[in-house]
Amino acid sequence: MSLVRRHPVLASFALSLLVLIGIGAAVLHFEHPGRLPARPPGAEVNATTQTITRGEYLARAGDCVACHSVPNGREFAGGREMPTPFGSLFAPNITPDDDTGIGRWNADDFYRMMHTGVSRDGSLLYPAMPFASYTRITRADSDALFGYLQSVTPVSQQNRPHELKFPFNDRDLLIGWRTLYFREGTYQPDPHESAQWNRGAYLVQGLGHCAMCHSAINALGGSSESAQFEGGMIPNQNWYAPSLTSNREAGLGDWPVQEIADLLQTGASHRATTYGPMAEVVYDSLQYVTDEDALAMAVYLKALPQHEPSAPPNPQARLVEPSALALGRTTYVAQCAMCHGDDGKGQAPAYPPLAGNRSITMRTPVNPIRVVLNGGYAPGTYKNPRPYGMPPFSHILSDDEVAAVVTYVRTAWGNAGTPVTAAEANDLRKLLPE
Amino acid sequence: MLLAAATCMPRPAAAQSDATPSFKTLDSIDARVQGCVTCHGHSGEGTASGYFPRIAGKPSGYLYNQLAAFRDGTRKYPPMNYLVATLPDAYLREIADHFAQEAPPFGSPQGANAGATVLLRGKTLAMVGDSATGVPACVACHGAGLTGMQPAIPGLVGLRSNYIVAQLTSWRVGNRHAIAPDCMRRIASRLTDADVGAVAAWLSQQQPPKKSEPGSADLERMPLACGSQGQAER
Numbered sequence: 001m002s003l004v005r006r007h008p009v010l011a012s013f014a015l016s017l018l019v020l021i022g023i024g025a026a027v028l029h030f031e032h033p034g035r036l037p038a039r040p041p042g043a044e045v046n047a048t049t050q051t052i053t054r055g056e057y058l059a060r061a062g063d064c065v066a067c068h069s070v071p072n073g074r075e076f077a078g079g080r081e082m083p084t085p086f087g088s089l090f091a092p093n094i095t096p097d098d099d100t101g102i103g104r105w106n107a108d109d110f111y112r113m114m115h116t117g118v119s120r121d122g123s124l125l126y127p128a129m130p131f132a133s134y135t136r137i138t139r140a141d142s143d144a145l146f147g148y149l150q151s152v153t154p155v156s157q158q159n160r161p162h163e164l165k166f167p168f169n170d171r172d173l174l175i176g177w178r179t180l181y182f183r184e185g186t187y188q189p190d191p192h193e194s195a196q197w198n199r200g201a202y203l204v205q206g207l208g209h210c211a212m213c214h215s216a217i218n219a220l221g222g223s224s225e226s227a228q229f230e231g232g233m234i235p236n237q238n239w240y241a242p243s244l245t246s247n248r249e250a251g252l253g254d255w256p257v258q259e260i261a262d263l264l265q266t267g268a269s270h271r272a273t274t275y276g277p278m279a280e281v282v283y284d285s286l287q288y289v290t291d292e293d294a295l296a297m298a299v300y301l302k303a304l305p306q307h308e309p310s311a312p313p314n315p316q317a318r319l320v321e322p323s324a325l326a327l328g329r330t331t332y333v334a335q336c337a338m339c340h341g342d343d344g345k346g347q348a349p350a351y352p353p354l355a356g357n358r359s360i361t362m363r364t365p366v367n368p369i370r371v372v373l374n375g376g377y378a379p380g381t382y383k384n385p386r387p388y389g390m391p392p393f394s395h396i397l398s399d400d401e402v403a404a405v406v407t408y409v410r411t412a413w414g415n416a417g418t419p420v421t422a423a424e425a426n427d428l429r430k431l432l433p434e
Numbered sequence: 435m436l437l438a439a440a441t442c443m444p445r446p447a448a449a450q451s452d453a454t455p456s457f458k459t460l461d462s463i464d465a466r467v468q469g470c471v472t473c474h475g476h477s478g479e480g481t482a483s484g485y486f487p488r489i490a491g492k493p494s495g496y497l498y499n500q501l502a503a504f505r506d507g508t509r510k511y512p513p514m515n516y517l518v519a520t521l522p523d524a525y526l527r528e529i530a531d532h533f534a535q536e537a538p539p540f541g542s543p544q545g546a547n548a549g550a551t552v553l554l555r556g557k558t559l560a561m562v563g564d565s566a567t568g569v570p571a572c573v574a575c576h577g578a579g580l581t582g583m584q585p586a587i588p589g590l591v592g593l594r595s596n597y598i599v600a601q602l603t604s605w606r607v608g609n610r611h612a613i614a615p616d617c618m619r620r621i622a623s624r625l626t627d628a629d630v631g632a633v634a635a636w637l638s639q640q641q642p643p644k645k646s647e648p649g650s651a652d653l654e655r656m657p658l659a660c661g662s663q664g665q666a667e668r
Contacts, residue, residue: 070504077633210620283520337470338455347460374513375469379520386525389469391455395483396472 016084055148058141061293062134062207063285064149069093074166077101077155082128083236089128097154100187110146112138116184124174126162127181133209136187136202193303199316200300203293208285213241213277229304233366238431239276240366243361245307249362253283260298265289267379268349268387272359275376276367287381320411320419326379328408330400336409344413350388361410361417368406369420372397399425453481463532469517470529477538480592481484488592490536493648495585497530499613499662509610516618540642542591547595548635553629556636559629567624570657572633575617579643586662591642598634606630613661620658 016339035367045053059065068091070079078093096103102110102120109120117131125131137145157180167173187206191200216232231243242249252260255271262269267282286294320328333342336354340346344355353361361369369403377389397405402425446474453475457465457587470489481554489497503509505518505526507626518526525589548556558564560580563571575587582589604610607620625633641658 010558066556072508279520335454338457350460350465374516375472377469377517377521380525382520385522386463386466386528387521388466389517392517393472393514 050143051147051152053148054141055144055151057147057288058145058207059148060204060285060288062145062209063281064094064145065342066092066280066284067128068304074153074155074157076149076152077157079157079160084128085235086168087162088161089126089164090160091128092159093155093157094149095152095155095157096150097156100158101154102149103154105146107143107146110149110393111142112144115186117178117182120286124171124178126171126174127177130209130212132182133206134210135182135184136206138186141207158207194299196296196299197303199293200296200298203289204300207295210244214244215416230307233364234277237277238366238428239370240362240364241277242362242367243307244301245304246259250299250356252304253306255302257295257298257302259296260301261291262349262383264297265291265381266383267381268347268352268384269300270348271353272357273349273352273378275378279379281377282381283379285310287379287383320407324404324407325411326420327401327405328404329412331397332408332412335396336375338406339390340409344409344415351390355413355415357415361415365406365410365417365420366428368409369402369425372402372406375427394429399423399429402429443511463528467529467532470533473513475538478533478537479536479538480541480594484594485597487594487597488540489533490538491577491581491648492534492588493582493584493586493662494530494534496582496588496662497533498527499586501526501530535549537646540646543592544594544638546639548632552632552635553639555629556632556634559625559633560636564624564629569621569624569629572637574654574657575660577649579645580637580640581643581646582648583654583663584648587648587660589646589648590637591640591646593638594637595631595634598637599630602634613664615659615661617656617658617660629635 001337065075067080067082068076068078070077073079074095076095080091082091084091093101095101098104105120113119113125114131114134114137115127116135117127153213162169189204190201190359193201211228213234214229214231215227216230229244231241231249232245239357244252252263259269259271263272263274264282264286267274267279267287289297339351340354344353346353346355373392373394375392376389378384378387380387393402403420403422406425407417407419409415410420439662453471455468456472456476457468459465470478473483473486474489478488479488479617480488489614499610500509501518501521504511504514504523507515521529546553557575559569559571563574565571572590575583576590577583577587580589580591601610602625605618608619610618656663
């Protein structure tokens, strides 16, 4: 006080200095958080923290957030509409709110739900919840997931009732579905395979629930085990999830393992790029898996038995009308060659190659037509935060031109795809991108 | 020969043609935003295809807000929602900064598309507003030259009337929202169909001023509170 009265200028200078030092310390703290010890040296993370952290990682690998949150909404509070051929399902609130979420569940309830598809109140879950995959998860992993979900902020948000058409609104029908398509059982490691292969199998078959899209869904909303990973149209999304067991599609038999891991974790590789639903899976889930887990998944996927061992040898260009081929070539040179090259080799991983790219040539032309119409960006990930993108051409090219240019890239450079019709292009043009 | 065939095809005027992808350096933001060019032009100048707006030179905060809203689904236009669905914030900022810094020439304004009475009503709304219904003048926030205001109010000059009508209408019916408090919702709900058509017709005929950068945020007091202006600051 006396200092202030006697030396007001000095006092204010000292005060300013203190403020400046304070600001400096704050700036240092926020600019260089890594330089300050995060916790006192020697302290160890306790078992609970370890479990919750592992549960968070598993929740990422299982992509829980994609269905159990609405875009821009509270994480895990549910409400996302899942349109199906049978009506709309609404994912429930899985935050630990006592009244509207899973706050009153215990680890046994949670494991029973994950392992058997039976909810805490005894009702049968619809298979939009991938319990047919999650049944493979170990009890320890289920407990870690449960521990993590109990640790997030509870959100009070009532579940929205499903809006299913008769007769699918009767849950008793699920007894029949379960008899046909559900096999309960924790993943059993194959002693003849490596630990890495087994880890990959556990992730792909279990948490990753890859079969939900990469197996054809039949008219009963089920997929048989024998057709696992053989590919199929994704219901209501109008994208085709390619077969993982065919070298004519996304079969990975001749890919280097690192390229597969890159595609999964980064969203773009030297051989292919993810768009649409797979880009979302990479963005929400796979970019967060460790390098080891990405490699393990790649090792398992590469080793999947290939049902069609090699691509058909003959280019199909002879099937194409000469006039359509000319139009396709002209369109390609004008619109596509700048990025994908006259030789179709692209500039990977920025602009994917089209020559020898099986997502271009596979039997169903839905994906290449959609990408020409709507363009697409690879997902922005930790390893590829500034992805490249392709513009839409739906407003520039006619149905004939779209069909011609897709036919061209499916048959040029020795590609073994088949021609595409203007009607196919028109069908997809009428659908809005999702 | 093929190249010759392609280049011989008739092309619309350079300023607002349908752009085909082209860039100089692969590892550049220019090459990365090729996904935008067929609709918005190489430098964000817009294209001859009727609807797509000019984005060049709009404040970065405005462009970022729109990209984030398209990604999160709070602004709905399926082709945009799909394209930016999996792009992280930092990259959307970079894309917004890129187009905010572009300054390609403006295309010619649209020709007269409405009668003199309608245009007069449009001009009055834009320059003076309507005190009877509580509609402030466009220029009060979007700037005397209609070139917008930092950090998040877009320029209106260079937009076509069909785009302006579509945006004002979707605000009126509650399909487009801005960050609360949503000033444009308050304004659009006070406009009639005829007002929307009139102000869009007049705006689409305006010549850009020589200096087309957005105005500075601290020069004007805004007549209505707008959430976007506060939220866009970094």
